[in-house]
Amino acid sequence: MTTVLVFLAAYVSIGIFVLINILLASSIQVVESSGFFSVASIAFAGIGAYGSAILTTQYQVPFGLAALPGLTISLAVAPMFLIPARRLKGMYLALSSLAFVLVLQVVFNNATSLTGGALGLFGIPIDTTLPLVIAVVLVASYLLVILNSSRTGRALRAMRHDSQLAASFGINLTTYRLIALELSAAMASLSGSLTAHYISYISPDMFGFAAITTALAMVVVGGVGSWFGPYIGAVVLTLLQQLLIPFPNWSVILDGVLIVAVMVIQPGGLVLALEAMRTRSKQLHLIWNRS
C-alpha cells in the first residue's frame, strides 16, 4: 500500500512541475503574441519566487499573501519594457529582455542580506498543492482562451503580423503591448511563487540562462502561433526531463537538440503538426464519406 502511495506521489510532483511550466511557458507566449519575443518571464518568475520566499521565511507572512508583493512588483516593473519597445524590434528587443534577466540574477546573487546570495533561501514552507496549481492553470487558461477570441486578441494578432497596418486601423500598439506584458508578468511571477513553495529552496541559478533555455525550448517545441502551443511544449519537455534526472548534464543538451530539431522539421512547433494532422484526418473523412 505504501509503495503504491509513494509511486502516485511521484506522479503528483511531475504533475505539479508540468502545470507550473505551462504557466511559465504560456507567459512567454502571451507577450510574444504582441510581437515581443521576451524572456523576461524568467526574471518575473524570480521576483515572484524571491518575493514570497523572503516574506514567508523572514517575516512569517502566510503563503497566500506572500505571493502578492512579488506579483505587484512584477506588474509594476513590466511596463518598463515599453521604453525599449518604442525603438527596438525583433532580436534587439528580445536581447533587452535577456539583459533584464541577467541583471536581476546579479541582484539575487549580491543582495545577500535579503536573498541569501549564491546559496539561496532554504526552508520555504511547502504549500503548493496539486489542486492549487490546477486551479491557477485553469484560471490562466480561461483568461487566455477569452483573450484569444476577443477583440483584444484580434488586435494582438494584427499587430504581431504587421504593426503599421494595425495602427492604421486604430489599434494603439502601446495599450495592447502593455496588456500582453502585464498578463505575462503576472503568470510568470505566480509560477515563480508556486515553484518556491513546492521545492522549498531557491537560488539565483534557477533564474538564469539555463532556465531561459528550458522555457524557450518549451515555447519553441510547442509552438508560439497558438495559446495551446506552450501547453504541449511544457508537457513534452517536463516529462522528458524527468526521464533524464539520472543524467543531469544531458537535460541542457536535450533542450538544444529539441529546439534545433523542431526548427528544422516543423518550425511552427508541435501545435502546428497537430493541426495539420487534424485537417488531414478531416479530409480523409470527407473522401471516405464520398466514396
Place this chain on the structure above:
Amino acid sequence: MNPLLQASQISVRFGGVIAVSEADYHVDGPGVFGIAGPNGSGKTTLLNVISRVQRPVSGRLLFDGIDYTHWPTHKIATLGITRTFQNVRLVPTLTVLENVMVGLHHLTKESGILASWLQMPSAHRRERAARERALALLSELGLENAAHRRPQELPYGFQRRVELARALAAEPRLMLLDEPTAGMPRADVEVIAELVNSVSTRRHMAIVLVEHNVPLLAQLCSHLVVMLAGRILAKGTPDNVLSDPRVIEAYLGKLRHRVSPKAIN
C-alpha cells in the same frame, strides 16, 4: 466651406531623395479623386503622409478643419480616414471575417479585455454586433462564402476585396485606395471599378484612388491629379488633365504632334 482634406506644402525626404516636394493636395467632399503618375513620382508617399504612416519633413494636414499633422497613426481611423495598401496586407492568422472585424476596431471601444474576461453582457453585445456588421459587409462585396476561410486560401482578386471590406468596416469619410487593381486581370478590374463607384455614391464617401490604370481613372474620377518627381504636375477634371501636354510628356516622352486624350485611353 472647408474642404474635407487639405494637405498643404507637404515635403518628404528619404535621405537625399526628395520623394514629395511641397505638394498641395485637397479633397473637396464626397466623390472619387484620382492620383496618377509614373513610378516613383510620390503617389504612395503622399498617401502615406495623409494616413500618418509617413512623417513629412514639413507641411500641414487638415481634415474637416482639424489639424492632425502630429497625431499618432492609430488615431487616424477615429478621425474618419482608412486605407488599403499597395500590396495585400491581410493578417494570415485571422479568418477573413476577423480581418474585416479588425477594421471595426475603433468603433467597438466598449469591449475591452476586462469586459470580456468578466463576461459582461455589453462586451458580448458589441462583439455580436461587430460580427454581424462584418458579415453584412462581406456579403455586400460578394465574399459571404469566404468568411471563415483564411485570407491566403483565397484568390488574389478576393483578397483585394477583403481589404476593401476591412477599410469600409471602419466607416470612413475618406478612404485611400493604393492601386486597388494592381496585378489584376481585366474582369477583376471591372469588379473593383464597379465597387468603388457604387461605394462612393451609396455611402456618400470621398475616395482617393492611386492608380496606374489611366482609362480606369478617367472613367471613375471627377477630379484627377498627376504627380511627377514628387511634385503635383497637373490637376483638374480627367479630360483636362489628360490632354495637358506636360502630362502627355511625362507618360509618353516628348511628342512632335499633339495627341488627343483618346489616344491615351
